[in-house]
Amino acid sequence: MPAGESVSPVPQVSDGSVSGYSDKLVSEGSDELVVAVGTHGGEPEAGFDPIAGWGNSREPLVQSTLFKRDSEANLINDLATNYTVSSDGLKWTVTIRNGVKFHDGMPLTARDVAFTFNTAADASGSIDLSMLEKATATDDYTIEFELNDPQSTFINKLVALGIVPVHAYNAETYGSNPIGSGPYKFVQWDKGQQVIFEANPDYYGQEPYFKKLTMLFMGSDSAFAAAKAGQVDLAEIPASYANQEVAGMKIVSLDSIDARGISFPMNPNTGEKTENGYAIGNNVTSDPAIRKALNIGIDRQALIEGALNGQGKEEFTGVDKLPWGNKEAIFEDGDIEEAKKILTEGGWIDTDGDGIVEKNGLKAEFTLLYPANAQDRQALAVSVSEEAKKLGINIKVEGKSWDEIYSLCYSTPNVWGYGSLDPTDIYLRYYSKSYDPSTHNNVIMYNNSAVDSYLRKAITSPDQETANKNWQQAAWDGTTGFSAKGDAPWMWMATINYVYIMDEDLDIGTPKIQPHGADIFGSILEWKRA
Template sequence: MDKKIIIGGIVVLLIVIVGAFAFMGNSHNDGDPTHLVVAAHSNIKEPKAGFNPLTGWGCGHQNYNPLVQSCLFKTDSNGTIVPDVATDYSISDDGKTWTVNLRNDIKFSDNSTLNAEDVAFTFNTAKDTESDLDLTNLANATAVNDTCVQFNLVEPRSTFIYDLRYVGIVPSDTYNNNTYGENPIGSGPYVLDHWDKGQQAIFKINDNYYGQKPYFTQITMLFPEESTWLELAKSGDVDVVPVATSSLNQTVDGYQFVEKSAGRAQGVSLPYLEDTGIVTNDSYKVGNNVTADKAIREALNVGINRTEIVNSVFSGHATPEYTGVDTRDYANNESKLVDGNITEAKKILADGGWTDTNGDGIVEKNGTKASFDLYYPPDYLDRQSLSTMFAEQAKEIGIEVKLVGADWDTIYANMYSSAALMQQTSPDPYKSIYQQYHSKEMDGFYMNPNLYNNTMSDALMEKAMSTNDMDQANSLWAQSALVNGQGWGPAGDAPWVWIANYDYNYFIKDGINIGNQPYGLGNDILINICEWTRA
């Protein structure tokens, strides 16, 4: 074996070991059973702006329990959104005004009373603060009285409940955007005791908390690199450790392997438009003459074997994904296709005019070879492995997929003209359906990366957004996936090849009981922290 390869391997191993021991050098476990040590999953990054919900802590691109702050609503063990700071709410007939009534017995950790002015301030400030949180549809929030807030929307939006669910409330009297992140005041079950940037944050119990008092009086949250997770678990020094893709077959003495579904859908976005020479406002190329052909997209959806891929890449800790929202209440099973059928996939290509004329195994049509680039982030082993297997299986049906590992800026710059391996986790259909598929989102933003558009799907999505009936909204979201043989589902226009629903997995120390958690929100392992105990 080449000495350079051996030395390179040793260097990588040393980096992993040194990284792990950087966290393990000073024991985080002080022996107190009511103290919990948690290694944060990579979806919960150490917040550069601090523990401020108005700049993205707990809400925005990823949603999770902010610990320090309370939200108007919460999710119960059945997955239902129920009141927390709020007591109830109502929606006007036109869907543009949401009125929320509040509890009158909540105090912030600094002993000031939480009232409607704080709630209105929080949302109005969040709207104008640069972050991943999208509140552009909120015209304003107004305190009607101390226990009533009115939210005025620009357009009706049935999904506004998700914004109310995840934005943590901050005190209007003392909030300072420059200092709040490091010294947050909230009404959640914990307060930030101190933050060692780059290492850990320590949260202690909030004596003013109005809800169920947590068993764990202190939480130490570590922010380690994914490469160190397994070593952290083996150290026995950390109570909760995420499981990396490379460790899915591992067991650790003294720990339970806990698997949580999160609707984490991973798949390949296929450019929907032909290459006509147009570019985006940022001069990014638009369109791909191979993937714009429906026969290519349909053949890929039918030909790949999702079960084989998820079993190989995720060792059984994932399930096949077909629509990107298979596990949600608004899924449409009729929009799925039966996959793993190479013969049928080849027939679809042949019927669409794609044939192998030169015997190289790759089909062509009118002189165009069925070949395209697939961009993926190489730092994620799961996505790299998915991309590799997708390319291998595509070749079996006569389609060449050329893999390109790249950073996110490069992926975003090429996603309108090349395939891209991406994922989505949000339970909010505004994010997982509307922003992914509505023609209004063809704006150069990273949502709707393939620039899909269909007027019939658009109309159903718009109806889903404007109704005040959540059951009706879910039905309309589902219908938009397949309408008259079209729609964004694989049995329709198939702008995506969704592949896997990858669970969130954790090593949790024996004796810790995490209670009854809602299905489909496994990315937020601390969602019900107040129910956790240790035997």
């Protein structure tokens, strides 16, 4: 299941209160905090284990990472004090702090770092470490990472993965009783209800203002009810509540790089199946006229105003706001006449007057899937369906479980969410050889040799400027690319805003750039009561 998309039990709401919790959860002490933020990964199935996905690309609270990013996305040290890369890009050497302790008092050394990365690579978890040959502790404070592919984006793996202790790690039990070296210590986990953390008195970094942090697992509607009832200090809420007023609380809307896009299976349906027996291909979306018409005909701002209650920004490539985004790939959308022209020139004409264009007896209609528990994706899917009718394309929307989506996505379009400061996401989504049913990379089986070439140059480039230029050209080089100006294998729609309701006196500092799944705790060390 993609990060940030797990399904948690939702407490029942009645008369503004939330059952299953005490009537007054917010402590009298101002240095204690109760939060309900479902998209911080939701309740993790495997517990609070970074190797199993906890905190990947977000603040893990319990564990430290080698590096972090500041509010401007600049790389800063956490455990690490320095790093170097060999001229061939295959050996990365990282030095770490002396004197760091795990929560049980044991020292953190390079051996723990090497163990964490080797174990995560063997586990083939949510962080792609396929390029890591091995990590070795050369002394107590130095780690060498040997790569099998010179990937410049490896630095992002050093940001994403929390460090676990070799002396206290068991894959079966660690997630339920984690030990780390981060700013907060794990206290208890009441499954289906809440998890409690306390400030780590031995933390090497800035001392957190809040000494106790209680995180409730509840859906966003229930979280809003809890906030109105005075049961929480901070809650993530649906975009539809962004204009609500609650006495003693304020609503904060944070921009993100979390983009919503629709994947279009690129191959026709010839009866071929995946290794797991799932159907491949779609006879409608395999036609570029359909993909291009939808991309240019759909009005993204209308989707944002309607489906997202104005809480979002237009998105055209999935990475518009990032340094590797290509502004030349952005275009004017909402052009219904141009979209109809593309369809007509592509042979799609409504010959029977039913409002749906057809080609060689095939109707321009298909099913669009969305995760059944995702309100914003459901709203976007319905809005896209309504907009598509203006073009003569009939889209039927269906909510499914992730297990169902993963069996259907090779033949059926789906609404996905992506947003990362690691451009490896682009590589895994569009590089032809990255297709892998076990990881759900390139599920549409996109294949463009020119794009492949740019992607390889980007991911192996030793300098960021050259890498960014190649990421951009992979989207659109003036002739071809993975953007809508090129092959249009996806239709990106919007980046969503993350909306929170919080106590008026709560100061959350300068929030970091919000990725897919949000990182509201990314600035937790700056939080205080005003």
